[in-house]
Amino acid sequence: MGDPRLLLYPTDSxxxxxGVGDKADKPYLFFFDFLDCAKVGMAILSTGCPTPQVCVSACPTGYWQWYTLYAQELGTGSQSSSGRAKMICKNxxxxxxxxETVKALVESDTCAAYYxxxxxxxxxxIPSASSGVLNANDCRIQHSTSFLLHRYLGYLLNAQSYGEQILADVRSSWWLILSFIVLGTLVTFIWIALMRWLAGxxxxxxxxxxxxxxxxxxxxTFNKWLTMKDNPDNQGTITFSTSLDYYTNLADTWLALGIISAVFLGIMLLILLFLRKRIKIAIALIKEASRGTSSMIFxxxxxxxxxxxxxxVLTYWAASAIYLASVGNKTYGQSNVTYVNETVNGVVKTQKYITEVISSIPCSPDNTTAGDICSFVKYGGEYTLYLQIFQLFMWLWVxxxxxxxxxxxxxxAFASYYWAFKKPQDLPxxxxSASVWxxxxxxxxxxxxxxxxIAIIQMIRIGLEYLDRKLKGYDNAFVKFVMACLKCCFWCLEKFMKFINKNAYIMIAVYGKNFCTSALNAFxxxxxxxxxxxxxxKISDIIIFFGKLVVTAAVTVLAFYFFSGELASAIPTSSISDYVTNYTPELNFYLVPVIIIGIATFVIASAFFSVFSMGVDTLFLCFLEDLERNDGSPEKPYYMNKELMNILGKKNRKPGEKKKGCCGR
Structure with a gap:
């Protein structure tokens, strides 16, 4: 029932x-007053641009405004056919x-006031850079709105110019960008392989x-406090100030910083004293995960x-959303427009004001109230909204x-690695492939x-964000508090359930039981x-973060020196330097490929290190299960590696060998 062309091609009022059907010879959309689109802000999504829009065969060239033609016809007392031929009108x-007079045609929004x-x-x-500067008395546009129009046009034109230059840079350096991305992939492989030696x-x-x-x-900080605490110039209470020197000259500031630093130092020392064995376990598991990825390279x-x-799935959902968005009847938005005669520099001019944007009142372009604008907004009906919600939920679920x-x-895969008694000989x-099956x-x-x-929780969070946006216009502290609490709670709930789900999947992979039983056992x-x-x-988070940082920084810095030309100048050998220089392209912004390479390398490193992280989590749960299920006897041997057994003071006993220690422990 949908037609994507309704969204891809421009549509008039x-x-x-x-460019389609009866308008096949008019593929371009012209706005009577382009500034009106900027005046309504985000309301344009629900009401459309509150200015008449017509399909034209070509975008206008040159500059034209109605007042000059109107004054000419008043002076001559007759219509100017050549002048009126330049006007762009509806229907x-x-x-x-x-x-009708030119003034009547313009004020009824039948014809454009300027272009x-x-x-x-x-x-x-879209007005181009050659449009010149609008006069404040022309085109029914005030001085402030004229300035606003040119500011927006400046942003648009600058963005267009920068976009073209960036695209040209990407085209000229695309093969070098791919080469650096491949290099980043190789560095990630090497780093993961080195983790078995570098983790500790x-x-x-x-x-x-x-x-x-x-x-x-x-x-x-305590030394600074001791030197300042007896000086009257450094006494006083800490109050709010925008000056940093005010705080650094107070003794109490250094005392507070000293206490905070001492607390963190104490926490770190306690971690070292009481958790050193557990830190060793974490390091051993990380090394084991690195061995596992090396043994199971796929x-x-x-x-x-x-x-x-x-x-x-994303492509299918986007296509479905486009088709659904183009289903239904035409819907229009109504805007109230007021014309006021104002004297500017001694001359009476008619100024145009959009006094209100009304989207709830149905309107028809064939039957509008005088002084109002009824513009096409979109295709759709109320039932398509429910279909879009359904599509969104199913997309989240899949x-x-x-x-x-x-x-x-x-x-x-990692569970099969851990529970292989002789690694990697007993590995499937x-x-x-077996795990996929x-x-x-x-x-x-x-x-x-x-x-x-997870999809239900995410859908609730999306609903809360929608309500929050709808309630932004109401300055109610209680509502804001409730919305903030709900958003925070469901954010925490989503994080918690993702943690539970991941560990449940690990237990399912080990035991093969259903989701609820596995989630309970894992918890x-x-x-x-x-x-x-x-x-x-936390230790695995540190390792993964450090790995991403090293890989991304190494490749990005190398790309920066290459594209900036500093790499060629730093190479002492002239032949190699000339070779690098010849392959360094001339770019408008050499940071463009550097940024692309940095982002792509980080994404690739995140994907590979997500495997590493899942391996650590799986091996850790298997390790805990191993400790609870087995005792090192020939009937129940430990499956952990020797490094872990040495850390815990455990070993697999041979047949007939008894446990050492008092009371068989």
Whole structure:
């Protein structure tokens, strides 16, 4: 029932599509008063632009305004056919044959009051840079609105110019951009492979760096306080001030900073004293995750599959939304327009004001109240809104299903790695493919149910955002408080449920039970080991963040030096320097490819490190299960690696060997 052309092609005030059907010879849309579109702001989405719009065969060239023609006809006492031929009017009206005055044609919005040299932007006639400066007395536009119009036009023209230059830069350097993106992918692979050796260095360096930083901050701030506390010039109470020197000259400021630094230093020292064994466990699990990804190299490529699936689903949803948006009858928005005679520089001019935008009153362009404008807004009916809501909810559900599938497949692969007694000899031949088969064959319902929970929460959050926008006009503190609380609570609920779902998928991959049972088991297992969970989660976050930072920064900095030309000048060998210079393109903005490379590298690194993060989470839950299910006996041996067993002081006993220690412990 929908027609995407209704949205892709411009539509005039009567709902006619420019360049289609009867308007096939008029593919461009002309606005009578382009400034009116900016005056209404965001209301344009519900009422359309409150100025008449007509389809034209070509965008106007040159500058024309009605007052000069009106004065000419008053002076001669007769109509000017050549002057009226330049007028742009609605409904194919020929102004040259009309008996009405030019002023009447303009004030009835039958013809445009002015136009400027314009160019086509997505089928719309937009004033171009050669339009010149509008006179404050011309075109029924006040001085302030004339300035506003040129400010908006300046933004538009500058954006268009910059856009063309940026596009030219991308076209001339696209193959170099792809080369740096490939380089970023290789660096990510290498970094993940090196994690088995670098994990401990990164974690301990980060912790000791924090200790050193807060230790120095504590010493420095308390030392400053001791030197200032007896000086009368540095006494006083801390009050609000925009001057930074005011705070730095107060002894109490340094005392407060010293206390804060000492508190953080104490927290870091307590972590080192009481959680060092758990930090070692986290480091060992991270190293094991790196070994797992090296043994199952296809896990690193698996994120491409859900990414492509999400692109397909997004494309289908966007196409459906476009078709639904073009279903239904034409809807119009009404705007009240008032004309007032004002004296400007001794001359009486007719000024135009949009006094109110009314979207709730139905109107028809064939039957409008005098002084009002009835413009086409969109196609649609009330029932299409419910279809759009349904489409949005289903899109959220399917997208979350794909995320759940991705997590379960990785969980199944890493679980098969952990529960292989001899690694990697006992690892299945195709662990990723086997996990995909199990997920689709046995766990589709669990994936759908978990995704449904997240989709419902996200839909509620979208509804709250919609209500919040609708209530912005009401200055009610209680309503704002309630909305803020609801938005915060549902944000926290979404984060919590995503955490529960991910761990539930891990337990499903291990035991094969249903979603609710697995979620309960995972939650209870986490609660029984809450300190270990907190430490491992934060340590893995540090490792992943540091990895993304290193990979992205390394590739982006290299790209910056290459495209800026500094790399060629820094190379001592002339032949290599000349080679690099020859392949460095001439760009308008050399930061454009650098920014694109940086963003693309970060996205790629995030995708690969998401596999690493899922591997750590899966191995950690398997490790906790291993501790609770097994005791190191020949009947129940531990599946963890020797490094983890050494940290915990455990080992797998040989047949006939008894546990060491008192009372068989």
């Amino acid at each position: 009567d709902g006619n599509i420019c 194919n009206l020929d102004a040259a044959t009309s008996s 400027m040299d314009s160019s086509s932007v997505v089928g719309r006639c 260095i990164i974690v301990w360096f980060t912790i000791f760096a924090f200790v050193g930083l807060f230790g120095f901050a504590t010493y420095y 896990t690193l490529f698996w994120p491409l599959v859900p990414f492509l699936l999400q692109i397909i 997208m979350n299903f794909i995320v759940a599938l991705s997590q379960m497949v990785l969980a199944g 031949l195709f662990p990723v 199990r997920s689709f064959r046995y766990h589709t319902g669990s994936l759908a149910f978990g995704a449904l929970i 209870q297992l986490i609660i029984r080991n809450i300190v270990r969970v907190a430490v491992v989660d």
